[in-house]
Amino acid sequence: MTTVQGARARARIEITAAIKDEARRQLAAEGAAKLSLRAVARELGMVSSALYRYFPSRDDLLTALIIDAYDTVGAAAERAHAAAVRADPRDHLAHWVAVCRAVRAWAIAHPHEYALIYGSPVPGYTAPQDTVVPAARVALLLVATAREAYRDEGVALPPLPDDLAPEAERLAADLAPDLPPALAVALVFAWAQLFGLVSFEVFGQFNRVVEDRDAFFATAAERLGREAGITPRPRA
Amino acid sequence: MTTVQGARARARIEITAAIKDEARRQLAAEGAAKLSLRAVARELGMVSSALYRYFPSRDDLLTALIIDAYDTVGAAAERAHAAAVRADPRDHLAHWVAVCRAVRAWAIAHPHEYALIYGSPVPGYTAPQDTVVPAARVALLLVATAREAYRDEGVALPPLPDDLAPEAERLAADLAPDLPPALAVALVFAWAQLFGLVSFEVFGQFNRVVEDRDAFFATAAERLGREAGITPRPRA
DNA sequence: GGTTTGCGTGAGCACTGCTCTCGCTTGAGA
DNA sequence: TCTCAAGCGAGAGCAGTGCTCACGCAAACC
Structure with a gap:
């Protein structure tokens, strides 16, 4: 059912998953209160504002x-x-x-x-x-x-x-x-x-x-x- | 039982209570996540650092x-x-x-x-x-x-x-x-x-x-x- | 091939918790 | 009564936060 998708669409899926994985790691380590978008982005080697392309908030x-x-x-x-x-x-x-x-x-x-x-x-x-x-x-x-x-x-x-x-x-x-x-x-x-x-x-x-x-x-x-x-x- | 205390000691008690009251108000209004020391201090007309005299964190x-x-x-x-x-x-x-x-x-x-x-x-x-x-x-x-x-x-x-x-x-x-x-x-x-x-x-x-x-x-x-x-x- | 769309960048705003130094005021001891 | 340490508020400052925005580059579509 999954049609062959462009590299961009696939990258989006992968990056979204990577963000969630890293967020889950921080969540498990420190709890929801200390989960920070900037820290997630940092850990993933991207700039914090880029993350907003994937999650609006x-x-x-x-x-x-x-x-x-x-x-x-x-x-x-x-x-x-x-x-x-x-x-x-x-x-x-x-x-x-x-x-x-x-x-x-x-x-x-x-x-x-x-x-x-x-x-x-x-x-x-x-x-x-x-x-x-x-x-x-x-x-x-x-x-x-x-x-x-x-x-x-x-x-x-x-x-x-x-x-x-x-x-x-x-x-x-x-x-x-x-x-x-x-x-x-x-x-x-x-x-x-x-x-x-x-x-x-x-x-x-x-x-x-x-x-x-x-x-x-x-x-x-x-x-x-x-x-x-x-x-x-x-x-x- | 409560001995007559100096004005300073009494002020401390009152201010501590006022801080808690204001904090409770913000807690009720916005929840614990959005409770901010600075906002409490602001509302009480004091500077945020002063609040740390009463609650260390x-x-x-x-x-x-x-x-x-x-x-x-x-x-x-x-x-x-x-x-x-x-x-x-x-x-x-x-x-x-x-x-x-x-x-x-x-x-x-x-x-x-x-x-x-x-x-x-x-x-x-x-x-x-x-x-x-x-x-x-x-x-x-x-x-x-x-x-x-x-x-x-x-x-x-x-x-x-x-x-x-x-x-x-x-x-x-x-x-x-x-x-x-x-x-x-x-x-x-x-x-x-x-x-x-x-x-x-x-x-x-x-x-x-x-x-x-x-x-x-x-x-x-x-x-x-x-x-x-x-x-x-x-x-x- | 040209154009639209998606995306990463970096600067920046307003906010946070917290620290530190500086003085003023209070109150207890000499 | 005077002295001096302790308590306290002010203000600047640090590091961090969520989020926005204009800017370019690159991919995807027509």
């Missing part, structure tokens, strides 16, 4: 990094999910936990990129439309996992209070019309809570509180799965 | 704001808790929910201050020791609420997996020696998950997803309370 560079970050964490989660399905196609709780662990592992390995997407929004900055699809990737994977469990095993969930019923219908209609509203609500809860756990760990809130964070997270992820209606696989 | 100013933010959200939560106890001393789930709502309300009212304390750590920045006591204030309140419920009504919690048992003992010993380890773990879960929910709302992750956020959060807070072992009050 610092915020646009950050937005590109944000989209990439959403995509890589989404891809990592999807890989982990696929591997878990391969290992045991029927153990849906294991699939769920695998997704959670993948998100956590990626976050710990790339804390500054994680902060970029799940921390405080950086500048003035309202998330552009381009970010919403990649941002939904992990969420949709959680929904898909819960859906498979629901199809295979059904679900028993606590009833919803009346005043949440309209919201629950709306949520279900938006993100999973084939699932019961109570499950849609439980999934959104679990989704937010998963990132609450990961954020607390990555952002240091667990310092001097939780020591054995692997075991802690494993249990938490499993409980989240159960709250999302996924029953553990009965022992064979 | 921008990070120190931010740290002061962080401590204040932890304290105000903690105070708000404590007020809400006290009011709920006054309204019905036996309804522990209502006390819990009141604390959660107070945290959320404060976060929504002061999103940038919330981001400062529960978002991504801002600069290079490792949290100084001074912040850990105020930071624990909300957490300790949650523990206290759960403790009262536990004393009055006991608790039934899911069993912990074996590999989490040592961590659970440690947690219980550190933050509530009088509570069962499984409850200590459940409390840390609930604590992280509470701020996961609030962060997702404040940081815009719920945009285009959750509409009726009041009802959504109310249900979530109640479920968190139940997971933390607080049973609803039986109807009188």
Whole structure:
């Protein structure tokens, strides 16, 4: 599908990628606050103003990094999910936990990129439309996992209070019309809570509180799965 | 207790407070990234270098704001808790929910201050020791609420997996020696998950997803309370 | 082959955090 | 009461930032 392009078009793609790579390096090293266009340009051997041919502003560079970050964490989660399905196609709780662990592992390995997407929004900055699809990737994977469990095993969930019923219908209609509203609500809860756990760990809130964070997270992820209606696989 | 102080000492206190106030104003208006010492000084009619007599660096100013933010959200939560106890001393789930709502309300009212304390750590920045006591204030309140419920009504919690048992003992010993380890773990879960929910709302992750956020959060807070072992009050 | 378009250059503007020296003022000790 | 160190504000200055703009060169299109 990629037609043979002129040298110029190809150079543009390569330079754009190089800028993002170098920016990612600085991001990983120093954090978003100290990411500087001039330093990126310097490191790439170009003059700072040249960089504006590729990204009209610092915020646009950050937005590109944000989209990439959403995509890589989404891809990592999807890989982990696929591997878990391969290992045991029927153990849906294991699939769920695998997704959670993948998100956590990626976050710990790339804390500054994680902060970029799940921390405080950086500048003035309202998330552009381009970010919403990649941002939904992990969420949709959680929904898909819960859906498979629901199809295979059904679900028993606590009833919803009346005043949440309209919201629950709306949520279900938006993100999973084939699932019961109570499950849609439980999934959104679990989704937010998963990132609450990961954020607390990555952002240091667990310092001097939780020591054995692997075991802690494993249990938490499993409980989240159960709250999302996924029953553990009965022992064979 | 406050001895009569010289005019100089008093001026120092007042100016320090004025700097923090103005900084908070700019923080609320533009966010931490755009908080500038020079702008604060300008607004206060002093020269920027004078400000360094009061805060040795921008990070120190931010740290002061962080401590204040932890304290105000903690105070708000404590007020809400006290009011709920006054309204019905036996309804522990209502006390819990009141604390959660107070945290959320404060976060929504002061999103940038919330981001400062529960978002991504801002600069290079490792949290100084001074912040850990105020930071624990909300957490300790949650523990206290759960403790009262536990004393009055006991608790039934899911069993912990074996590999989490040592961590659970440690947690219980550190933050509530009088509570069962499984409850200590459940409390840390609930604590992280509470701020996961609030962060997702404040940081815009719920945009285009959750509409009726009041009802959504109310249900979530109640479920968190139940997971933390607080049973609803039986109807009188 | 001529022209439009894309792109790197370098100067420059307004801003930032932070440092340093210079004086004035305050307040505690002799 | 006088003295002198300490506290404090002023101003200049350094190094760095995001971003803009006119300028030329080179590639791509007609």
